[in-house]
Amino acid sequence: MNTEIREEIFKQAKKWVLEAGETIRTKINEPYEIDVKSNANDLVTTLDKDTEFFFATNIKSVYPDHHLLSEEGYGEDLTTLDGTVWIIDPIDGTMNFVHQKKHFAISIGIYQDGIGEIGLIYDVMADVLYHAKKNEGAYKNNAKLAPLNQNLKFEEVIFGLNHFWLCENRLVDEHSMQKFVKKIRGARTYGSAALELAYVAEGIMDGYLSMSLSAWDVAAGIVIVNEVGGITSNIDGEQINMLKKNSILTCNAAIQRNIIDNYLIKKRK
Ligand code: IPD
Ligand code: CA
Ligand code: CA
Ligand code: CA
Numbered sequence: 001m002n003t004e005i006r007e008e009i010f011k012q013a014k015k016w017v018l019e020a021g022e023t024i025r026t027k028i029n030e031p032y033e034i035d036v037k038s039n040a041n042d043l044v045t046t047l048d049k050d051t052e053f054f055f056a057t058n059i060k061s062v063y064p065d066h067h068l069l070s071e072e073g074y075g076e077d078l079t080t081l082d083g084t085v086w087i088i089d090p091i092d093g094t095m096n097f098v099h100q101k102k103h104f105a106i107s108i109g110i111y112q113d114g115i116g117e118i119g120l121i122y123d124v125m126a127d128v129l130y131h132a133k134k135n136e137g138a139y140k141n142n143a144k145l146a147p148l149n150q151n152l153k154f155e156e157v158i159f160g161l162n163h164f165w166l167c168e169n170r171l172v173d174e175h176s177m178q179k180f181v182k183k184i185r186g187a188r189t190y191g192s193a194a195l196e197l198a199y200v201a202e203g204i205m206d207g208y209l210s211m212s213l214s215a216w217d218v219a220a221g222i223v224i225v226n227e228v229g230g231i232t233s234n235i236d237g238e239q240i241n242m243l244k245k246n247s248i249l250t251c252n253a254a255i256q257r258n259i260i261d262n263y264l265i266k267k268r269k
Helices: 003-027 046-062 094-100 174-183 193-202 215-226 253-262
Strands: 034-036 043-045 067-070 084-092 105-112 115-123 128-133 138-140 158-161 186-188 207-213 230-233 246-252
Touching: 003 046, 003 084, 003 105, 003 115, 003 128, 043 046, 043 094, 046 067, 046 084, 046 094, 067 215, 084 094, 084 193, 084 215, 105 193, 105 215, 115 193, 115 215, 128 193, 128 215, 138 193, 158 174, 158 193, 193 207, 193 215, 193 230, 193 246, 207 215, 207 253, 215 230, 215 246, 230 253, 246 253
Parallel strands: 067 084, 158 186, 158 207
Antiparallel strands: 034 043, 084 105, 105 115, 115 128, 128 138, 207 246, 230 246
């Protein structure tokens, strides 16, 4: 993508993100409907849907030739990532939104022919915006984020993962994962994939591991993490396919191989 076009799209996206965040902050204490989706813990509120609708209508009117891949139904059923694609999670961390009224984010990745050009992750209640443009570095508000420390020692690692990895699960040997959390310095679970990726980019966590995430959970974070030298793959170390669900391992490159080879031991089928 041409840098001038990218700058123009970035400014527009940033304006919409801040505006959508302001609306959410205004409405968070007003009554809203909560529905369940695939199971009782999979929540969606009217604010998730209204926020996505806000982006969908704005994108359609200003950029009619751009595409939208998004969680709550206003996007398209894309079969390719050709062209300019906005990959949007209107509220990432809906459970936090409903139960805690904080620790959720608006996440927007903008991709050109499958390549991440722009990432925006807005922690709405903290009013903190993480952003990156390809080859232009990553920022937390206006402060440039430092490259990740590539001499990290495994014993000093703080890692984001949810508790399912430590319970019996279909993907990997839980005993190896229990060894992993004992070996590293600490584990954290924040409940928003987008924020957890932003924390990896900021260097306040050294990695994040999650099962079965969709493109909108990770599209922005991947762009931001890339800019500080972090890497994202599935748990086999392969590239993510944005058109389907993936397990995700995002981390400081210094520790990726050790985690895949020694702790993410796959279950035999
Ligand atoms: C969820 C959050 C959560 C992750 C789930 C996602 P949502 O997104 O990112 O941290 O563990 O897998 O679905 O549904 O709140 O947008
Ligand atoms: Ca959801
Ligand atoms: Ca999400
Ligand atoms: Ca969501």
